[in-house]
Amino acid sequence: MPSHATRTHVAAIVLAAGRGTRFRSSVPKVLHRAAGRTLLHHVLSAVRALDVGQLVVIVAPDADDVRAEIDAVAGDEVTVVEQPSPRGTGHAVQCALAALAEGVDRVLVVPGDTPLLTTDVLARLVDADGAGGALLTAHVDDPSGYGRVVRDGSFAVRVVEDADASDDEALIEEINAGMYVFDRSRLQAGVADLAGDNAQGELYLTDVVAGQHADGAPMAAVVADAAVVAGVNDRRQLADAAAVLRRRHLDHLMLDGGVTVIDPATTYVDIDVEIGADTVVLPNTILDGGTRIGARVTIGPNSHLTACQVDDDATVHSTRAESAVIGAGANVGPFAHLRRGTRLGPDTKAGAYVETKNVVVGAGSKIPHLSYVGDAVVGSGVNVACGVVTVNYDGQDKHVTTLEDGAFIGCDTMLVAPVTIGANAYTAAGSVITDDVPPGALAIARSRQTIKEGWVDARRT
Ligand code: UD1
Numbered sequence: 001m002p003s004h005a006t007r008t009h010v011a012a013i014v015l016a017a018g019r020g021t022r023f024r025s026s027v028p029k030v031l032h033r034a035a036g037r038t039l040l041h042h043v044l045s046a047v048r049a050l051d052v053g054q055l056v057v058i059v060a061p062d063a064d065d066v067r068a069e070i071d072a073v074a075g076d077e078v079t080v081v082e083q084p085s086p087r088g089t090g091h092a093v094q095c096a097l098a099a100l101a102e103g104v105d106r107v108l109v110v111p112g113d114t115p116l117l118t119t120d121v122l123a124r125l126v127d128a129d130g131a132g133g134a135l136l137t138a139h140v141d142d143p144s145g146y147g148r149v150v151r152d153g154s155f156a157v158r159v160v161e162d163a164d165a166s167d168d169e170a171l172i173e174e175i176n177a178g179m180y181v182f183d184r185s186r187l188q189a190g191v192a193d194l195a196g197d198n199a200q201g202e203l204y205l206t207d208v209v210a211g212q213h214a215d216g217a218p219m220a221a222v223v224a225d226a227a228v229v230a231g232v233n234d235r236r237q238l239a240d241a242a243a244v245l246r247r248r249h250l251d252h253l254m255l256d257g258g259v260t261v262i263d264p265a266t267t268y269v270d271i272d273v274e275i276g277a278d279t280v281v282l283p284n285t286i287l288d289g290g291t292r293i294g295a296r297v298t299i300g301p302n303s304h305l306t307a308c309q310v311d312d313d314a315t316v317h318s319t320r321a322e323s324a325v326i327g328a329g330a331n332v333g334p335f336a337h338l339r340r341g342t343r344l345g346p347d348t349k350a351g352a353y354v355e356t357k358n359v360v361v362g363a364g365s366k367i368p369h370l371s372y373v374g375d376a377v378v379g380s381g382v383n384v385a386c387g388v389v390t391v392n393y394d395g396q397d398k399h400v401t402t403l404e405d406g407a408f409i410g411c412d413t414m415l416v417a418p419v420t421i422g423a424n425a426y427t428a429a430g431s432v433i434t435d436d437v438p439p440g441a442l443a444i445a446r447s448r449q450t451i452k453e454g455w456v457d458a459r460r461t
């Protein structure tokens with residue numbers, strides 16, 4: 001196989017200017033997400049790792065959102081070219097050719113809607129021998145929607161689009177994956193000859209395959225695994241592709257990462273999520289937004305963590321968390337809601353029906369039940385008993401509650417912020433605390449109980 005270095009004279013063209021009508025969406029198809037990344041991001045990642053000399057992406061006019069995604073994923077590595085109107089894949093390639101650098105003599109074409117693509121399969125295609133170039137094909141159970149490949153031995157005679165296929169051709173189960181490597185000058189001549197005399201009135205890139213065969217420079221048909229080249233034309237296929245991507249990532253975590261996944265079918269882990277060894281992921285768990293989980297953690301069941309960090313040995317049961325940090329050995333849930341800016345220290349607890357937001361909690365502190373703690377600074381060794389509320393909002397501004405080390409907040413305390421409870425101080429159950437409590441003091445802020453002896457009998461007579 002030719003060495004890596006030989007790819008400097010290869011240019012890759014990624015087609016991302018189509019309308020994506022079958023998605024019925026106001027968002028361009030290539031920006032829809034599967035397993036946490038856009039379709040375009042998946043494709044660009046696979047192509048970039050090939051180290052080709054030039055990477056061109058074809059976009060529609062006014063596609064600022066697509067340009068922004070290209071910029072975020074690959075930055076200035078990419079030459080972006082506009083296709084003025086979506087007149088077909090052949091027309092898209094015509095538009096790209098003018099932007100190719102000198103010294104490029106082979107051109108790889110990749111659709112923007114094939115997120116299962118791997119660098120390996122593209123490398124096989126790029127490195128395929130033959131002056132006429134090559135196209136990737138796959139054998140599939142249901143070829144509908146794809147172009148069918150008419151073969152002559154190891155070469156392709158032509159590709160027939162689904163919309164143009166005769167009944168006999170429609171039965172062919174070898175499909176065109178839409179990925180090709182061309183000799184630059186043959187491609188240039190081939191796309192210049194295209195005519196839109198077909199069912200969709202488009203310039204089909206696939207017609208270059210027949211043209212080259214007729215000119216005596218046929219393209220080799222290279223068979224790939226169907227699960228790697230599947231295209232995404234509608235939202236059913238998006239769901240199917242996402243399931244494959246998630247399963248691939250779970251397999252990687254289980255085989256290479258030493259992670260136990262009890263039930264992969266009900267575990268939704270995006271591909272940019274990392275999980276440490278000997279962590280156990282229980283069913284009905286969703287991990288996304290680049291969440292990072294440490295080693296020996298137990299996560300789930302029924303947990304959804306977005307953009308969180310969970311340190312080693314923590315337990316997170318039936319919890320929703322967003323942009324939160326859960327410290328080593330911490331115990332969260334069941335039924336906790338950790339909102340943005342929550343930072344639980346090591347060996348802390350946030351238990352049942354606890355909601356937190358924008359709070360730093362020091363080591364060993366416990367908020368075991370039914371509390372809301374927001375806009376607060378909680379020291380270490382603090383005990384927040386049942387039903388405590390930080391009264392942080394006055395209708396206009398948010399205010400901070402500070403609980404110093406070792407403080408003990410009695411059940412049903414309302415902490416009217418801004419307020420500070422000093423180190424080791426207590427608040428009595430049912431107190432509404434409006435003033436700071438000095439260290440070591442007890443604050444009681446409620447009316448005394450009154451007993452009326454014999455009241456019930458007196459009322460009945
Ligand atoms: C295409 C192939 C088909 C193949 C299938 C594989 C053609 C004519 N057909 O069909 O043989 O089996 O891919 O998945 O090539 N695009 C543009 N500009 C356009 C039209 C499309 O940039 O004017 C882009 C789209 O954004 C998409 C890619 O090209 O990323 C493929 O276009 P699509 O309409 O999805 O082609 P298919 O019908 O899937």
Ligand code: CA
Binds near residue numbers: 113231232
């Ligand atoms: Ca497609």
